[in-house]
Amino acid sequence: MDVLRRLVSVVRTVIGVPDYERYLRHMHARHPDCAVLTPAEFAKARLDARYSRPGSRCC
Numbered sequence: 001m002d003v004l005r006r007l008v009s010v011v012r013t014v015i016g017v018p019d020y021e022r023y024l025r026h027m028h029a030r031h032p033d034c035a036v037l038t039p040a041e042f043a044k045a046r047l048d049a050r051y052s053r054p055g056s057r058c059c
Helices: 002-015 020-030 039-051
Strands: none
Touching: 020 039
């Protein structure tokens, strides 16, 4: 089951789907003093980051 979970995580990363669980693990490991975003805040931040760079897309 761990292999399947890892495969899903890799596929989600490749296609650009944000991974909230990975974000939480990173924040707790590397930035324990910082507040974490809620799932809704995280999703909005990822969308903003993805679409706020003019010229970064081909279409």
